[in-house]
Amino acid sequence: MSLLSVHDLSVARGGLRTLSGVSFTLDAGQALILRGPNGIGKTTLLRTVAGLQGPVAGRIKIADDAVAYAAHADGLKGALSVAENLAFWAQVFGGGDVAGAMAAMDLAALSDRPAAALSAGQKRRLGLARLLVARRPLWVLDEPTVSLDAASVARFGNMLRGHLAQGGAALIATHIDLGLDARVLDLTPFRAKPSTDAPPAGFNEAFA
Amino acid sequence: MIALLRRDLTLAVRAGGGFGLGVAFFLILCALVPFGVGPDTAALQPIAPGILWLGALLACLLSLDRIFALDHEDGSLDLLATSPLPLEGAVAVKALAHWITTGLPLILSAPLFGILLHLPANAIPPLLVSLLLGTPALSMLGAFGAAVTVGLRRGGLLLSLLVLPLYIPTLIFGTEMIRRGQEGGATATPLLFLAGITAGTLAVIPFAAAAALRVNLR
Structure with a gap:
């Protein structure tokens, strides 16, 4: 099917x-x-x-x-860190592997940084890593x-x-x-x- | 749902979240009134219930447009709509987060501000009970207004125009309850009306606001 x-x-x-x-x-x-x-x-x-x-x-x-949807806006909160942003979406979508998703998009070194301090490309990488934790x-x-x-x-x-x-x-x-x-x-x-x-x-x- | 509540509360207390703005506004309003009408008890006491409730109402209004607008701007609302969380649940949780960050501090600080307005001690318990029963309705009705105006430029002003008329019943019964408490009368009738309005909004608003959000996401 x-x-x-x-x-x-x-x-x-x-x-x-x-x-x-x-x-x-x-x-x-x-x-x-x-x-x-x-x-x-x-x-x-x-x-x-x-x-x-x-x-x-x-x-x-x-x-x-x-469906896991990713568009022009990444759905990130600037006041939360990279790891917190991912952990939130992992919880909402039912618990994906946050550490694995950060490793896949090379975000591990940035995990404690507030999302507001990321560059545009880094934000996009975080937005894409969300797809992995959504497990759809x-x-x-x-x-x-x-x-x-x-x-x-x-x-x-x-x-x-x-x-x-x-x-x-x-x-x-x-x-x-x-x-x-x-x-x-x-x-x-x-x-x-x-x-x-x-x-x-x-x-x-x-x-x- | 717990995750969304925790995230909204975290965002509210972090930099730029606006936590405490409502209480500060409430304090300034209650502190300014005695300057305006004069500091004597005879002038302040009759208007204290109305001023306290109006202050709570306007303080609540300050942070309403943030309920959905920020999530709409950064795309989170689209993602929440495609998540397993029902949109009705998201509305209820976000209204609850708004009440915890705005309504609850108002309730806790209201007795102190009542003293500024020469509210007699026997009116403090009805003040607390009326706010406790009434402010959840303010947050719920506000969430509905925020859902209707999400995505509009300068939607905050329109939101106030939409929401303030809906606040009238809560305002009437809230102040009536304090006034009766002040005069030593029976407070049961306004109390039941306040509780009824709040129960009604709790039941209906999540569905109405979620429907409005779905239209606005299109």
Whole structure:
């Protein structure tokens, strides 16, 4: 049985459809990379799969409590230390291995530092380490490598491969090559056709 | 849920958390009133219950917008919504954390501030009981307002406009209870009304606020 199956899905952002007719399935051990120009609705699609907003049309079949979501905001508290931030999410998601997650993203040396004192790349590494303590099978990742250096991207690639090898799956919106053996889904053909409730053409021309 | 409560309490007492701001505001308000209306007992005593409750209300309002806004800004709210914790539970826990960091210090300091306002000694027990029963409703109603306005720029002002009218019943019965205690009358009726309002908010608000949050997360 597949971990995630999406059938004829349409999603909307701000009341306007961005994507329609998207279908794909994701089995254990697989990763799917979403590509497409800015504004086509990659983030909206990921938020819909994560259950943060409802689909406009179509079906998403997914097990309960299967998704670990990571987006542009890392959900860190500046006043808490690196270890405290991770320990909190580990407790909320049901007890993952905090020390192991810090080792995986090379955060052990920073464990007592307040998250407010981390650099952007270090914050992102902490945000990604949270995926390990969440212990969820399906990772839904929105541009996970933003502000990471080359070594950290490689480290994250290893972490992803380990997750897939353990029977996990990942749905990733990214523009860089993570060195994964993954299918790529180009969303450009699924761009929603302007319907009758679309703004008038003059509006589009003015902002083109 | 315990983890979320512990995190919110830790954040409140660490730098920039705003713990104690409410009590400080309450103190300043109660200290300013005698300067405004004059220090004689005849002028202060009749208005003391109202001033104390108004002070508690406004002090509570100060920290309301932080309940969800900070978590929304840094993305924690999205993550909480996808976590195994039901959003209703998260709302209840965050309202409880708000009450512990704001309501509880107000209750503990209120007898002292009552003295500033020449509140007679026999009115201190009704003051404490009314605050103890009434302030949880303030935190719960505030959590609802915070959930409705989360994600709005300058949502704090709108939050006050939304929440203050909802505080009216608690204010009426809270002050009535102290006034009756002051005059040596029976306090059972306002006490039951206060308890009823609080019980009602405890039952309804987690669901209403979680529904509002789901709409705002879309």
